[in-house]
Amino acid sequence: MFTLFHHPFCPHSRFIRLIIGEYGLDLKLVEERPWERREAFLALNPAATTPVLVVEGQPPIPGAGVIAEYIDEVHGAEMGAKRLMPTTTAERIEVRRLMAWFNEKFFEEASHPLVTERIYKRFMSEENGGGPPSPDVMRAAKSNVRYHLAYIGWLEQTRNFLTGDRLTYADLAAAAHLSAIDYLGDVPWSEDAAAKAWYARVKSRPSFRPLLSEWLAGVPASRTYVDLDF
Template identity: 65%
Template sequence: MHLHHHPFCPHSRFVRLLLSEYGLEPTLVEERVWERRPDFLMLDPAGATPVLVEPNGFAVPGATIIGEYIDETRGASYGDRRMLPVDIGARVEVRRLAAWFNDKFFLEVSEPLVREKIFKRFMPREFGGGPPDMQAIRAARANVRYHLQYIGWLLKARNWLAGDRLSYADLAAAAHISCVDYLGDVPWDEDETARTWYARIKSRPSFRPLLAVTMAGIPPSATYADLDF
């Protein structure tokens, strides 16, 4: 399979994590979505990453849809390692929290920070490139604090974000946080519980390829690849 992605697209990182947790190793195809490459638009007219393409050419667009597709086509064979639990109530909670990070955290934190601090450097001005909007950056930095507190609150009564087992909720949260952490915008000293959870998840083998990713001219923060930060 092929995964059309961008290294600093949080939704792409979520899909990379879930595929790795299931032992699936796609060929990565980097997309700069602002270029609107015609062959990529043929796979998904929305022109957004990620898009998963099966060996037979079947294309699955979007992080949420890919997550559901992988669970429906492969999940049952993984038993206790399944990223979406069998129990309907537990599945709802996993989906709720995955949506919290893939939608709400993305809108309030990871999207503006990645756009302003990374993407704008490479985008032509006519497509929105240029100097960063510092007001947007300050708002995102303020927003990350209450999301971090929410993670800490959840983990006071749970082993992982949605319950006793690792799930899509943890992968979604960690994928988005990893982009923000690369930029040095996560105030880790404000919530020890959230910090401990992130240290656990980024120590998993599935996380190693993400921690090896760097962007020319934008060095990672001191905590990014440190497993004992």
């Protein structure tokens, strides 16, 4: 049994949940508000960021990238054709490149500011950065979403999935970040048909169902969030 300290709208946490869902592993979820900096959580991850995976007999495993690599090392080979990390060096480089693109670049430029401004700040105290959302920050982040969406569409014109013919960590990372801001209605799906078609396929997978069932009181989901035929 894995225990994942997460926040429901943390894109990195969603990425790990999708991986675990694809592999059919048992998972216990513990919701964490990292800005509260609980002492018990800081003991697991002094950086006070989600997600953190706890596995019996192992030290706490912090961070989406480290967790993803751990799961591949421990469970990847046994998954055979369903393994989410390719076996050849060149393919693994491309998967890791796109994982970094979404978990770092997309996160910094789009998903993190939008989720922070529209969700996290609702629950944060003023001393922790809470308060009304910043229109300037949201405007810039929404603009950034557009070119990331166009990049996904460009990849999809030559590939079945983002890195090739099958689903990998790269697809799940991209879909996790998009799902968090799709809940808010901040993805302009009408601007790129290829990206939209790719996301619809990934979103229809069973591993996505737990994410689509989550709702935030006071912040209704967008029309496209749960619609598989959006």
